[in-house]
Amino acid sequence: MRKKSLIKRMGLYLGSLAILFSCSDFDEINIDPQAANVDQVQVEYFINASIGGAQQNPHIAERVFILYWKAAGRMDRIGSLPVGFASDSWTTDYYNGYISTWLRNINTAITVAEEKIESGNIREYTNNLKQVARIWRVYLMSEMTDNFGPVPINGFQGVNPDYNSVEEVYYHMLEELKEATAALDTEIVNPGGLSDLDPAYGYNYSKWQKYGNSLRMRLAMRLSEVDPSKAQAEFEDAASKPILDTPDDNFKVQELGGWNDYTGVMTRPWNNQYLSATLNNLMIGLGGIDSEAVLPADKHPFIKDENYLGKRYEDHFTLLTNDPSAGYWFDGLHNEIDPRAYNLFPIPGDTDSEDFNSFPPWNSAATTTERLLVIGEEDTDDNGETNDILIDATNHWNAPVIGEWGEKGSRNRLRYPGTLPRLGNKFRQSDAERIFFASWETHFLIAEAAVRGWNVPMSGQAAYEQGIADSFAYNGMSQFVSDYLTSEDYNRNGTSVSWNHTTEPPARVTMSYVDGYTDTPGTTEYEFPENTIYMGGSVKNDLMNKIITQKFIAQTPWLPLETWSDHRRLGLPFFENPAVEAPIAEMPQLTPSNVMTNSPAVFPQRLKFPTGFANNLPTEYNQALGALEGDDTLFTPLWWAKQQ
Numbered sequence: 001m002r003k004k005s006l007i008k009r010m011g012l013y014l015g016s017l018a019i020l021f022s023c024s025d026f027d028e029i030n031i032d033p034q035a036a037n038v039d040q041v042q043v044e045y046f047i048n049a050s051i052g053g054a055q056q057n058p059h060i061a062e063r064v065f066i067l068y069w070k071a072a073g074r075m076d077r078i079g080s081l082p083v084g085f086a087s088d089s090w091t092t093d094y095y096n097g098y099i100s101t102w103l104r105n106i107n108t109a110i111t112v113a114e115e116k117i118e119s120g121n122i123r124e125y126t127n128n129l130k131q132v133a134r135i136w137r138v139y140l141m142s143e144m145t146d147n148f149g150p151v152p153i154n155g156f157q158g159v160n161p162d163y164n165s166v167e168e169v170y171y172h173m174l175e176e177l178k179e180a181t182a183a184l185d186t187e188i189v190n191p192g193g194l195s196d197l198d199p200a201y202g203y204n205y206s207k208w209q210k211y212g213n214s215l216r217m218r219l220a221m222r223l224s225e226v227d228p229s230k231a232q233a234e235f236e237d238a239a240s241k242p243i244l245d246t247p248d249d250n251f252k253v254q255e256l257g258g259w260n261d262y263t264g265v266m267t268r269p270w271n272n273q274y275l276s277a278t279l280n281n282l283m284i285g286l287g288g289i290d291s292e293a294v295l296p297a298d299k300h301p302f303i304k305d306e307n308y309l310g311k312r313y314e315d316h317f318t319l320l321t322n323d324p325s326a327g328y329w330f331d332g333l334h335n336e337i338d339p340r341a342y343n344l345f346p347i348p349g350d351t352d353s354e355d356f357n358s359f360p361p362w363n364s365a366a367t368t369t370e371r372l373l374v375i376g377e378e379d380t381d382d383n384g385e386t387n388d389i390l391i392d393a394t395n396h397w398n399a400p401v402i403g404e405w406g407e408k409g410s411r412n413r414l415r416y417p418g419t420l421p422r423l424g425n426k427f428r429q430s431d432a433e434r435i436f437f438a439s440w441e442t443h444f445l446i447a448e449a450a451v452r453g454w455n456v457p458m459s460g461q462a463a464y465e466q467g468i469a470d471s472f473a474y475n476g477m478s479q480f481v482s483d484y485l486t487s488e489d490y491n492r493n494g495t496s497v498s499w500n501h502t503t504e505p506p507a508r509v510t511m512s513y514v515d516g517y518t519d520t521p522g523t524t525e526y527e528f529p530e531n532t533i534y535m536g537g538s539v540k541n542d543l544m545n546k547i548i549t550q551k552f553i554a555q556t557p558w559l560p561l562e563t564w565s566d567h568r569r570l571g572l573p574f575f576e577n578p579a580v581e582a583p584i585a586e587m588p589q590l591t592p593s594n595v596m597t598n599s600p601a602v603f604p605q606r607l608k609f610p611t612g613f614a615n616n617l618p619t620e621y622n623q624a625l626g627a628l629e630g631d632d633t634l635f636t637p638l639w640w641a642k643q644q
Helices: 003-016 043-053 058-072 088-119 126-148 166-183 205-222 228-239 277-283 297-302 340-344 406-410 439-451 460-474 478-485 543-555 560-570 611-616 618-628
Strands: 251-254 308-312 370-373 389-392 433-437 509-515 521-526
Touching: 043 088, 043 126, 058 088, 058 560, 088 126, 088 611, 126 166, 126 205, 126 560, 166 205, 166 228, 166 618, 205 228, 205 433, 205 439, 205 560, 228 439, 277 543, 308 521, 439 460, 439 543, 460 478, 460 543, 543 560, 611 618
Parallel strands: 308 509
Antiparallel strands: 251 433, 370 389, 509 521
């Protein structure tokens, strides 16, 4: 059965059950799902509906996946959570989808399966469906607790649920995964047609078991800093079992066109999907692969010398940030950059590339590469005055920081769709497979566990290098992986690739630049940024920096929630502070006096609960705040995260 017809069928089926599941957004979330005869419903329909809903239709995806997760996870340069902004309406829409649809459907699947088992009205695979539903329910719970903090463990019991602390939720999720994966019978043979109702694995129970064990590894590692003994015990047990360790096992769901739950999460044409400064600094110089080896010959004239910073425009680019590239416009292509960069982000102006994204279709912003730096008073008509500087950004590679740029921002027209690298077409057309968990993540988790001294099935180096190899294969860059793995070249953060190269970078490196106003060449002492959240900023090239750097790049663009979580947990990789040329209204704690220092206090830590929750269920809301042990703000760290 094709997915489009399945969506239509599911819509009709669930529509017929609307009276069974109808409720207001917050105050009726625990209606008993068993008003219908248990013989009349099938477990697999509810699992399918839950997995489908959690793909996030375009309305939810734009607000949560793009404007929240990609922003906070630094896979996009969006001024939302990173500068303290969140929309209550966006949050409400997401929270409602989770509570009233996705979680409700998966809880119903489990309840129906249990009643069928108890009554004896079962098929051979019914118990397996229950275990699959438990595994998927853990994923949904993990998504919500990692966003909001306290969530209910037990809902849909006929009364409003209790809200559990993050610690309680994590302990529950780990136990659920342990039990559910062990209870799966991987020898069961499914009847024809059942596989059509599982958009991830087609009810291949071996793959669900591997996913459940790797998901348990992910969640166990989340506790590594706050509860290391529990983290180690859970991780080691999960890693000793079948795990998701080959690309064939990846948890992925095919996206579809149109407007439905399966529409691609990155397809809205008004979202620019820029390369972020964070990712740019991770990739520049990393891996020792010459751009000439990656790019066609027509791009070679634009490749700059090694150790060139670009053109300096200090009157037009912010200096009030700890981004190590602040103040410069790179007027060409980098001599060395992680080769995956060009697969993820086509070069500005490269409109002949089939992967060049021309969104939005209603104007020429994506293909407009000539923009102004205004000299003197602001040029309101954008036509250029005598002293203005016109820059053609074709074949230039830049990722300016977010934040408040003040007067410099008003005179800088270069931060524009056509002048900056933007995510490629392959991810924006609703014909990709959305990845929820990939083999590279399993390997990077094992590598981190090995560094911590835990008992794991392979060496840290072998796991690390396999994770990189899997990512390179996914990005079509396998021909470069051998040379890449041995590189001792530092990226802009002072981290190299080679596992055996842990020499710290020098305190400073002499680099060349050109004064953009006079075209006078010069040199400057480049200093690698101090990530003061991690090891006081003194360590830039240890194994943990390497692992999380590679994990971040590999997760791009599908798993921004994980890059956000890794940074909250470890302070890795280095996230530059937003610019503060002017005060940031929602983030007054970041000022020119502390902008060069990283602190958890200036990075978003969670989402606030929707106001509807507080207004309609004040008792439960206050209980959730008590379990949070902090104020309901974006900057209250979760239990497992670095504290302020």
